[in-house]
Amino acid sequence: MAEATYKTLESIFGPEFVQRYKEARAKAEQLAKERALEIAKRAIEIMKNTGSTHAKVDDFDVILAETPANPDFAKVTETRAGNFKVGMIWAGSDSPRGPWISVFVPLKDQAESLVKEAGKLFLLVGKLRSSTYEGSTTYNFRALSAISVDELRG
Numbered sequence: 001m002a003e004a005t006y007k008t009l010e011s012i013f014g015p016e017f018v019q020r021y022k023e024a025r026a027k028a029e030q031l032a033k034e035r036a037l038e039i040a041k042r043a044i045e046i047m048k049n050t051g052s053t054h055a056k057v058d059d060f061d062v063i064l065a066e067t068p069a070n071p072d073f074a075k076v077t078e079t080r081a082g083n084f085k086v087g088m089i090w091a092g093s094d095s096p097r098g099p100w101i102s103v104f105v106p107l108k109d110q111a112e113s114l115v116k117e118a119g120k121l122f123l124l125v126g127k128l129r130s131s132t133y134e135g136s137t138t139y140n141f142r143a144l145s146a147i148s149v150d151e152l153r154g
Contacts, residue, residue: 036145
C-alpha cells in the first residue's frame with residue numbers, strides 16, 4: 001500500500017489504528033508454515049535435479065539465498081510501502097553487479113532473522129522479479145516465507 005494511503009488512514013483512524021492495520025496486513029501476506037515447508041521440499045527436489053538455486057513450484061518461486069558475511073551489508077531497511085528490505089546473496093543471479101538480491105518481507109522480525117547470522121542459508125518462497133537498472137539486470141524477491149536450511153535437515 002502506498003505511503004500516501006497510510007497517511008490518509010492515519011488522518012481518519014489515528015496512528016495506533018494504522019500501526020495495527022500494518023501488522024495485520026503483514027501477517028496476512030505470509031504463507032502458512034506447513035504450506036511453505038511443502039513447497040520448499042518440492043523445490044529441493046527440482047533444484048537437485050537441475051543444479052539451479054531457483055525453482056518454480058505451483059505459482060511460487062523458491063530461491064536458495066545466503067546472509068552476507070559482512071555485517072555492514074546485513075541491514076534491515078523499512079520501505080515506504082511498510083515492508084522490510086534486506087540484501088542477500090543469490091548464486092542464481094547473472095547480474096554483472098554481482099550475486100546480490102533485494103529481499104522484501106512483511107515483518108521486521110522476519111527481516112532481522114534473515115540477516116542475524118552471517119552465511120546462513122534460506123529457502124525463500126514467494127515471487128522473483130527482475131528489472132533493468134542502468135543497462136544491467138537486477139533481481140528482487142518478495143518473500144512470503146523464509147525457511148532456514150537447518151530447519152529442513154532430517
